[in-house]
Amino acid sequence: MEPLRIGIVGVGNISGIYLQNLKAYKSTEIVAIADLDSARAKSVADANGIGKVVSTDELVKLPEVELVLNLTIPKAHAAVAQASVEAGKHVYNEKPLTVDREDGRKLLATAKANNVRVGCAPDTFLGAGIQTCRKLIDDGAIGEIVAANAFMLCRGHETWHPSPEFYYEVGGGPMLDMGPYYVTALVALIGGINRVSGSARVTFPTRTITSAPKNGKVIEVETPTHIVGVLDFANGAVGQITTSFDVYGNSMQPIVIYGSEGTLLVPDPNGFGGEVKLSRKGGEFETIPLTHGFAENSRGLGVLDIAYAARNGGEHRASGDLAFHVLDVMHAINESSASEKHIHIASAVERPAAMAVDQFADEA
Amino acid sequence: MEPLRVGIVGIGNISGIYLKNLSAFRSTEVVAVADLDLSRAEKAASEYGVPNVLTVDGLLAHPDVELVLNLTIPKAHGPVALQAVKAGKHVYNEKPLCVDPEEGAELLAAAKANNVLVGCAPDTFMGAGLQTCRAAIDSGEIGQPVAGQAFMLGRGPEPWHPSPDFFYLPGGGPMLDMGPYYITALVHLLGGIKRLTGITRISYPERPIPLSNEGYYKGAGLEFAEKGRAIKVETPTHLTGIMEFASGPVVEIATSFDVYHAWKNHPITIFGSEGTMMVPDPNGFGGDVMVRRHDEEEWRTLPLKHGFAENSRGVGVLDMAYAARTGSAHRASGKLAYHVLDAMTSFQKSSESGRHIELASIVDRPAAMAVDQYAGDVPAATPAG
Numbered sequence: 001m002e003p004l005r006i007g008i009v010g011v012g013n014i015s016g017i018y019l020q021n022l023k024a025y026k027s028t029e030i031v032a033i034a035d036l037d038s039a040r041a042k043s044v045a046d047a048n049g050i051g052k053v054v055s056t057d058e059l060v061k062l063p064e065v066e067l068v069l070n071l072t073i074p075k076a077h078a079a080v081a082q083a084s085v086e087a088g089k090h091v092y093n094e095k096p097l098t099v100d101r102e103d104g105r106k107l108l109a110t111a112k113a114n115n116v117r118v119g120c121a122p123d124t125f126l127g128a129g130i131q132t133c134r135k136l137i138d139d140g141a142i143g144e145i146v147a148a149n150a151f152m153l154c155r156g157h158e159t160w161h162p163s164p165e166f167y168y169e170v171g172g173g174p175m176l177d178m179g180p181y182y183v184t185a186l187v188a189l190i191g192g193i194n195r196v197s198g199s200a201r202v203t204f205p206t207r208t209i210t211s212a213p214k215n216g217k218v219i220e221v222e223t224p225t226h227i228v229g230v231l232d233f234a235n236g237a238v239g240q241i242t243t244s245f246d247v248y249g250n251s252m253q254p255i256v257i258y259g260s261e262g263t264l265l266v267p268d269p270n271g272f273g274g275e276v277k278l279s280r281k282g283g284e285f286e287t288i289p290l291t292h293g294f295a296e297n298s299r300g301l302g303v304l305d306i307a308y309a310a311r312n313g314g315e316h317r318a319s320g321d322l323a324f325h326v327l328d329v330m331h332a333i334n335e336s337s338a339s340e341k342h343i344h345i346a347s348a349v350e351r352p353a354a355m356a357v358d359q360f361a362d363e364a
Numbered sequence: 365m366e367p368l369r370v371g372i373v374g375i376g377n378i379s380g381i382y383l384k385n386l387s388a389f390r391s392t393e394v395v396a397v398a399d400l401d402l403s404r405a406e407k408a409a410s411e412y413g414v415p416n417v418l419t420v421d422g423l424l425a426h427p428d429v430e431l432v433l434n435l436t437i438p439k440a441h442g443p444v445a446l447q448a449v450k451a452g453k454h455v456y457n458e459k460p461l462c463v464d465p466e467e468g469a470e471l472l473a474a475a476k477a478n479n480v481l482v483g484c485a486p487d488t489f490m491g492a493g494l495q496t497c498r499a500a501i502d503s504g505e506i507g508q509p510v511a512g513q514a515f516m517l518g519r520g521p522e523p524w525h526p527s528p529d530f531f532y533l534p535g536g537g538p539m540l541d542m543g544p545y546y547i548t549a550l551v552h553l554l555g556g557i558k559r560l561t562g563i564t565r566i567s568y569p570e571r572p573i574p575l576s577n578e579g580y581y582k583g584a585g586l587e588f589a590e591k592g593r594a595i596k597v598e599t600p601t602h603l604t605g606i607m608e609f610a611s612g613p614v615v616e617i618a619t620s621f622d623v624y625h626a627w628k629n630h631p632i633t634i635f636g637s638e639g640t641m642m643v644p645d646p647n648g649f650g651g652d653v654m655v656r657r658h659d660e661e662e663w664r665t666l667p668l669k670h671g672f673a674e675n676s677r678g679v680g681v682l683d684m685a686y687a688a689r690t691g692s693a694h695r696a697s698g699k700l701a702y703h704v705l706d707a708m709t710s711f712q713k714s715s716e717s718g719r720h721i722e723l724a725s726i727v728d729r730p731a732a733m734a735v736d737q738y739a740g741d742v743p744a745a746t747p748a749g
Contacts, residue, residue, distance in 0.1 A: 146567045146622050147602055153635075155658065197561040197720070199606040199614045203510050204637070226511055228606045228616050230563040238565050240604050240616055246510050247635035248658050250642065258517070258623035260568070282519060282624035342561070342718035 003029035004307035007052075007059045007089075009080050010071035011035045011044040014094060014299070018069060019048050021300035025363045027307045028300070034059040056080060060087045066310065067092060067117075069303060074171060078103035085111040085118065090310060092119035092303050095180040097323035099171045101331060104324045111320065117310060118320025122181050123302030125188040126317055127272025128295035131355045133257070133264055134189055135291055138354060141278055142259025145190050148231075148239040149256045150182040156245035158209045158219065165219050167245065168207060173223040174243035175330045178270065182241060183326045185255060185269035186231075190239070192325060192349045195232040197342040198333035200224035203246040229333035234348065241333075253277075272298050291357050293364070304360060317352035325349040368685035371396035371429035371453075373420055373444055374436040375408045378458060378677070382433060383412045385678035389741045391685045392678070398423040420444065424451045430688065431456060431481075433681060438535055442467035449475040449482065454688060456483035456681050459544035461701035463535035465709055465725075468702045475698065481687060482698025486545050487680030489552040490695055491649025492673035495733045496666055497634070497641060498553055502732065505655055505666075506636025509554055512615035513633045514546040520621035522571050522595065526579035529595050531621065532571060537599040538619035542647065543708045546617065547607075548700065549632060549646035554609045556703060556726040561719075562605030562711030567622040570594040605711040610726060649676050669735050671742065682738060695730035703727040 006028055008015060012035075022028040032052035035041035045053045052062070060068055060083045068084035070077060070093045078098040084091040085107060097120045098104040111118045124130065137145065152174060158164040166172050187193065203226050209217045226246040231239035255266035262281055267274020273295035277285040294301055302318030309316035325347045332343040370386055372379060375397055386392040396416035399405040409417045416426065423429060424447050432448035434441060434457045442462035448455040449471065461484045462468040475482045488494065501509060516538060522528040530536050551557065572594040573580055581592075601621040608614055613634075632643035639658055644651020650673035653666040672679050680696030687694035703725045710721040 147604070147618070147620065149618070195563070195718075197563060197606070197714070197718075199559075199561065199608050201511075201608075201612070201614050203612070226614055228511075228614055230561065230604050230606060230616075232563055232565075236565065236567075238563050238602055238604055240618060242511075242513075242616060244511065244635075246637075248640045248656070249635075250513075250630065250633045250640055252513075252627075252630060252633075256625075258620075258625065260622075261624075263623065263625040279625055282626075336561070336720075340559075340561075340720035342563075342714075 001027050001311050003027050004310055005029050005031045005064050005066045006069050006303065007032040007034065007062060007065035008069045008071060009034045009056050009059060011041055012071065015044065015071050017297055017299045018071065021298060022303060023048060025304050027363055028304055031064050032059050032062055060084045060089055065089060067303065067306060070094065074099055078107060081107050082110060085114055085116050088114055088116060090117040090306060092306060093121065095121040095323070096176055097320060097327050101328055104327055108320050108324060117306055117316060119302050119306045119316055119318050120320055120323030121302060121318065122184050123299065123318040124181060124269055124272055125185050126294060126301045126305065126355055127298055128290040128292040129267040129272060129274040129276060130185050130188060130269060131292040132276045132288060132290045133266050134354050136264060136278060136288065137189055141262060142257065142264050143261030145235065145237045145257060145259050147237055147258040148186055148190060150186060150239070150241040151252050151254060152178045152182055152243045153247050153249035154245060155248050156207060158207050158211065160211050162211060162213065164209060168219050168221045168223060168225070170222050173225060173227065174245045175227045175333065179243055179330045180326055181269040182255065183329055184322065185266060186239060187322065187325065187349065188352055189257060189266070190233050190235065190237050191351045192234045193231050193329050193345050194234045195342050195344050196229050196329055196332045196336055198227060198229040198336040200227040200334050200337040224334060227333060272296060292355055293359065293361055304363060315353065319352065322349055322352060365391050365689050367391050367393040368688055369393050369395045369428050369430045370433050370681065371423045371426060372433045372435060373398045373423055374434065375399040375404045376435060379408065379435050381675055381677045382435065383408060385676060386681060387412050388743055389682045391741050392682055395428045396423050396426055424448050424453065429453055431681065431684060434458060438463050442471060445471050446474055449478050449480050452478055452480060454481040454684060456684060457485065459485040460540050460708070461698060461705050463540065465702070465706050468705050472698050472702055481684055481694060483680055483684045483694055483696050484698055484701030485680060485696065486548050487677065487696040488545060488646055488649055489549050490672060490679050490683065490733055491676055492668040492670040493644040493649060493651040493653060494549055494552060494646060495670040496653045496668050497643050498732050500641065500653065500655060500666055501553055501634065505639065506634065506641050507638030509613045509634055509636050511613050511635040512550065513630065514550060514615060514617040515627045515630055516542045516546055516619045517623050517626055518621060519624050520571060520601070522573045523577055526583045528573065528580065532595045532597045532599060532601070534599050537601055537603065538621045539603045539708045539711060543619055544704055545646040546632065547704045547707055549643065550615060551700065551704065551727065552730055553634060554613050555611045555729045556609065557607045557707050557723050558610040558726065559608045559720055559722050560605055560707060560710055560714065562603060562714040564600035564603040564712050564715040566597050566600055567602050569597055571597060600712055603711045605714070607707065649673055670733055671737065671739055682741060693731065697730065700727055700730060
């Protein structure tokens with residue numbers, strides 16, 4: 001299969017792992033790089049043997065670029081992606097798809113009109129950990145899914161992150177930051193969400209940075225930092241999700257799925273591997289060996305999946321529709337708290353197709 | 365202090381521990397028992413030396429009875445208690461206070477009009493475990509409480525319970541059955557609930573009673589049942605919700621008869637600005653209180669300094685004895701139980717109406733117990749703590 005030719009916009013921290021993996025896969029190829037910091041773009045291009053360093057405007061129009069990998073900051077996701085699909089390119093965004101739902105809707109509509117694909121991180125759900133869980137569920141190991149819990153609990157990022165302000169601005173907060181991993185994993189395992197309700201709270205109106213170099217700077221908190229949602233899944237299951245920058249946490253699992261015949265402990269959805277544990281009918285939890293590939297950090301796997309879909313037809317898994325649904329759910333949880341109403345989620349999705357045990361095995 | 369004279373209505377399973385403790389406490393005395401099954405009442409009376417075996421009406425009218433301990437089935441809690449307060453008796457109900465909040469409001473109003481006290485189980489929050497949690501929170505062990513979790517998850521009582529039908533009828537379900545322990549404990553630790561939201565479901569419309577439940581099939585005269593029978597479910601059996609406490613914390617709760625795995629280590633967690641506390645099972649008086657402050661690697665078990673670490677059901681009645689004699693406020697009060705009932709019944713209303721629900725029945729935290737509270741009431745043979 002002819003490799004899919006990729007241009008990357010934004011070569012910040014996260015770009016390293018994408019560069020490493022997309023260079024290594026047989027069916028993806030990086031042909032151009034753009035970054036506002038052209039020196040950084042140049043040095044990344046040199047280090048990775050990539051011939052072209054261009055501006056973002058140029059990159060989305062380069063004839064040899066088939067897919068734009070959009071690794072810009074969240075606020076820029078919409079504009080760069082929109083320009084890409086308008087130029088007839090497939091696009092794959094880092095999470096979240098966009099900050100606003102309106103931008104996300106427009107992006108998906110334009111992509112459809114232009115017959116190009118939209119993909120979006122996270123693709124961790126394509127990894128060995130969550131795919132092993134998916135197979136267990138599909139094989140009936142826990143029976144019918146009844147309920148689920150998801151927990152992302154931490155005390156915020158101002159103790160270690162050099163510039164943590166954005167976590168506490170509108171568009172930040174723990175749900176938009178980490179929720180994509182958790183909600184995407186829940187949808188990949190259980191299916192689409194019909195209705196949500198929530199409570200959201202600004203626990204600490206100010207936060208003091210204790211990391212270098214801004215040690216002592218006080219941040220005004222503009223967005224809820226403790227957000228709890230309850231979820232009605234289309235298949236009847238009931239879920240609960242908590243994301244927090246306000247608590248020190250306990251030792252609950254990141255995700256628990258309860259079925260009529262047993263309980264499944266899903267590993268950290270911000271990773272590709274991890275430990276899968278299963279209890280049948282309330283018995284002791286046993287660790288289940290991972291059945292699938294991609295247990296290591298395989299960011300970019302969702303792009304590889306798009307390469308196959310673009311060449312061979314069919315649906316790709318880490319899709320714009322899935323990411324939009326996740327965005328819709330995350331926003332609705334916040335809005336529900338303010339409007340005091342349960343919110344129906346219009347953007348129905350099906351579970352993305354399961355990965356085969358040996359899916360893309362010859363790519364790595 | 366002159367002991368408070370208690371008459372017990374309903375001598376079922378739970379009555380044994382009340383009879384034992386209320387006979388032992390110096391400030392309470394069981395003076396009468398009544399049960400629809402007279403032989404059961406007589407047996408209890410002879411075992412605990414109770415002087416009067418009466419009909420329910422007879423007990424409610426008996427001049428020696430100052431407080432009616434109402435251990436009837438949940439559906440009868442409201443009517444029996446209302447009759448008691450109208451007869452000028454204090455009353456203490458097993459949980460829940462009543463099965464619907466209107467009944468509870470009527471009961472509280474009637475008690476006020478008749479100048480008598482209403483109390484209600486659970487009183488487990490007065491035990492050493494939850495009082496140690498309370499003292500630790502009040503002394504700033506975990507800083508300001510910020511959030512919490514409460515989980516009561518199980519796969520339902522029909523595999524073992526001799527008459528499980530009522531769990532699946534309106535007035536049953538896991539929230540009304542076990543929620544009182546969890547929500548009362550949370551209100552004791554964090555104060556009243558201001559607003560809540562919920563999603564509830566009936567996961568299984570029918571619950572087959574396994575043939576291995578011999579108690580059921582023998583009790584129902586079905587020794588020769590071949591196929592077993594199933595209970596039709598008429599109330600939500602998986603309830604999940606979020607409670608916002610007036611003091612700020614946001615607490616998620618799930619109660620279920622539909623899932624395996626009980627999270628026995630995590631019945632209740634309280635997250636504070638400085639650390640986290642794992643609260644022991646609120647359906648008990650003792651248990652391990654675990655704390656981890658932000659600068660600690662390991663969980664630390666707090667020593668229980670308070671009394672009543674053993675099964676002390678009835679300590680809420682003892683507390684009422686002091687309230688009745690001295691005019692102090694009793695902790696396991698009708699007002700607290702009404703607030704808990706209001707919260708519990710609001711999860712389903714929220715799910716069905718698609719709205720958050722503001723609770724009008726706001727309460728303050730009941731007073732903390734002193735470390736040596738009522739130590740003089742406990743006979744030396746069963747020392748406190």
